[in-house]
Amino acid sequence: MAKEKKLVEEITSRDEDFAKWYTDIVKKAELIEYSGVKGCMVIRPYGYAIWENIQRLLDKRFKDTGHENVYMPMFIPESLLNKEKDHVVGFAPEVAWVTHGGSEELAERLCVRPTSETLFCEHYSNIIKSYRDLPKLYNQWCSVVRWEKTTRPFLRSREFLWQEGHTIHATAEEAIHETEQMLDVYADFCAEDLNMPVIKGKKTESDKFAGAVSTYCIEALMHDGKALQAGTTHYFGDGFAKAFDITFTDKDNTFKHPHQSSWGVSTRLIGGIIMAHGDDSGLVLPPNIAPIQVVIIPVAQHKEGVLDKARGLESQLKSAGFRVKLDDSDNSAGWKFAEYEMKGVPLRLEIGPKDIEQNQCVIVRRDLTKDDEGKKSFINLDDLEQSVSRLLGALSKGLYEKCLANIEARTYTCGNIDEIIDVLSKNGDGFVKAMWCGSEDCEDEVKEKTGVGSRCIPIEQPEGGKTNQAYACVCCGKPAEILVYWGKAY
RNA sequence: CGGGGCGUAGCUCAGUUUGGUAGAGUGCCAGUUUUGGGAACUGGAUGCCGCAGGUUCGAGUCCUGUCGCCCCGACCA
Numbered sequence: 001m002a003k004e005k006k007l008v009e010e011i012t013s014r015d016e017d018f019a020k021w022y023t024d025i026v027k028k029a030e031l032i033e034y035s036g037v038k039g040c041m042v043i044r045p046y047g048y049a050i051w052e053n054i055q056r057l058l059d060k061r062f063k064d065t066g067h068e069n070v071y072m073p074m075f076i077p078e079s080l081l082n083k084e085k086d087h088v089v090g091f092a093p094e095v096a097w098v099t100h101g102g103s104e105e106l107a108e109r110l111c112v113r114p115t116s117e118t119l120f121c122e123h124y125s126n127i128i129k130s131y132r133d134l135p136k137l138y139n140q141w142c143s144v145v146r147w148e149k150t151t152r153p154f155l156r157s158r159e160f161l162w163q164e165g166h167t168i169h170a171t172a173e174e175a176i177h178e179t180e181q182m183l184d185v186y187a188d189f190c191a192e193d194l195n196m197p198v199i200k201g202k203k204t205e206s207d208k209f210a211g212a213v214s215t216y217c218i219e220a221l222m223h224d225g226k227a228l229q230a231g232t233t234h235y236f237g238d239g240f241a242k243a244f245d246i247t248f249t250d251k252d253n254t255f256k257h258p259h260q261s262s263w264g265v266s267t268r269l270i271g272g273i274i275m276a277h278g279d280d281s282g283l284v285l286p287p288n289i290a291p292i293q294v295v296i297i298p299v300a301q302h303k304e305g306v307l308d309k310a311r312g313l314e315s316q317l318k319s320a321g322f323r324v325k326l327d328d329s330d331n332s333a334g335w336k337f338a339e340y341e342m343k344g345v346p347l348r349l350e351i352g353p354k355d356i357e358q359n360q361c362v363i364v365r366r367d368l369t370k371d372d373e374g375k376k377s378f379i380n381l382d383d384l385e386q387s388v389s390r391l392l393g394a395l396s397k398g399l400y401e402k403c404l405a406n407i408e409a410r411t412y413t414c415g416n417i418d419e420i421i422d423v424l425s426k427n428g429d430g431f432v433k434a435m436w437c438g439s440e441d442c443e444d445e446v447k448e449k450t451g452v453g454s455r456c457i458p459i460e461q462p463e464g465g466k467t468n469q470a471y472a473c474v475c476c477g478k479p480a481e482i483l484v485y486w487g488k489a490y
Numbered sequence: 491c492g493g494g495g496c497g498u499a500g501c502u503c504a505g506u507u508u509g510g511u512a513g514a515g516u517g518c519c520a521g522u523u524u525u526g527g528g529a530a531c532u533g534g535a536u537g538c539c540g541c542a543g544g545u546u547c548g549a550g551u552c553c554u555g556u557c558g559c560c561c562c563g564a565c566c567a
Contacts, residue, residue: 019561038559094566148566149491229567266567299526334527352526
């Protein structure tokens with residue numbers, strides 16, 4: 001019992017203090033270490049391996065939809081950043097400036113890219129002459145810098161890793177299609193690879209990206225009921241093209257401005273995974289992005305034959321394509337159990353003398369708790385690969401369903417402000433579905449009075465929403481056409 | 491940018507009230523016994539007490555300043 005108590009002491013309980021639980025996890029699972037600069041973190045090998053898996057899976061989805069990777073400079077001259085009015089107003093307050101090269105003051109200061117729209121635009125203006133040059137479907141993997149005031153590992157850091165897609169098209173229809181297609185790519189990726197269902201939607205006018213015609217987003221719900229914007233796509237129309245003087249000669253021999261999109265996801269996704277799936281024993285990683293899918297723990301490894309058998313299973317599973325680690329260190333078995341639970345490894349395979357005798361091993365699923373049926377199963381070694389594959393699949397599905405159930409349990413439909421206040425105080429944070437008349441005043445008033453802001457206008461709107469006069473704005477009570485998801489955001 | 495908390499061993503912290511040899515637990519290293527849920531014992535190494543001034547015979551402790559980190563808000567992927 002004393003041991004179990006100690007195990008619990010290692011990390012703060014999730015329900016007791018979610019914020020503290022989160023920071024405990026990122027440190028103790030060895031994802032990050034804080035650095036000497038506020039808001040900048042060391043991403044440690046285990047954390048970076050998660051990012052590498054995210055990159056690999058997303059990059060394949062990008063390539064499959066016709067995109068190419070490029071790399072832009074990390075510095076943007078002030079004059080270039082200033083070219084699009086809304087854009088600079090949106091980003092200027094949070095950019096870092098380089099003013100000196102060595103000891104020489106620069107003639108023009110350079111900002112460290114907070115995002116690369118301006119660089120892509122400048123480049124496009126140089127390479128696009130004809131409709132034959134379109135579209136360009138570019139993406140870059142890089143880091144960007146935004147001088148945030150409040151920072152949290154993965155969720156909001158001053159430097160973060162991301163990808164930014166920037167595409168340019170001959171027509172508005174094509175660019176809008178691209179914007180919506182990439183939103184689907186992100187949502188599918190979240191569901192299939194991160195096992196984290198998301199709400200697809202559009203941002204309200206006040207919440208749009210600086211310089212965009214429309215901004216789309218995917219919103220995930222964390223275990224504590226707060227929303228996390230997990231990814232975003234933007235349709236720019238031809239506003240940037242006009243500001244940056246990008247033109248092409250179309251088939252009809254007239255000059256036209258092309259239409260653009262951009263889209264991005266970041267290392268914030270890792271924060272989302274932690275808060276969507278983690279529990280009081282630590283991380284729980286979706287199999288597709290887990291650096292280690294199966295950890296093999298030899299039991300009584302000093303005994304003849306145990307380590308040899310464990311090594312055999314390791315190479316067997318590795319050659320079957322699984323990411324496997326054998327921990328043959330001299331820590332006790334119990335220590336290893338707790339360690340890999342903390343790190344969220346999906347499956348633990350135990351192999352000991354008794355198992356070897358019976359040609360079996362024990363496999364334990366990380367996502368299930370002690371009381372869940374099927375947490376621990378005895379697997380015949382003749383079926384090892386099939387069993388591992390089946391269990392990883394079941395775990396993946398289990399995570400998705402648990403996460404979806406959390407969204408469903410924490411999504412409330414409300415008709416007026418008092419209902420929102422009441423339902424949130426009774427049930428805790430979550431998504432509030434409520435109609436909205438479209439006025440910014442009402443949007444602000446809801447946030448001020450209830451604490452929840454508009455997260456998105458979901459793509460899926462209620463049947464007849466545009467014509468049904470029964471729908472009234474949650475704030476002013478006037479006829480409302482738009483269903484909005486409201487929530488507290490990270 | 492406002493409010494709060496904290497900087498002492500790798501980590502968590504005590505010591506600051508009342509100035510007087512730098513501490514504990516944990517981790518680390520070595521050895522022995524252990525090994526199916528964070529093992530036990532013995533021995534060992536580890537400190538610019540965030541930084542800079544000041545007061546004092548003497549400062550982790552008192553004074554002034556400064557830097558950084560964490561949490562909660564307002565703003566943002």
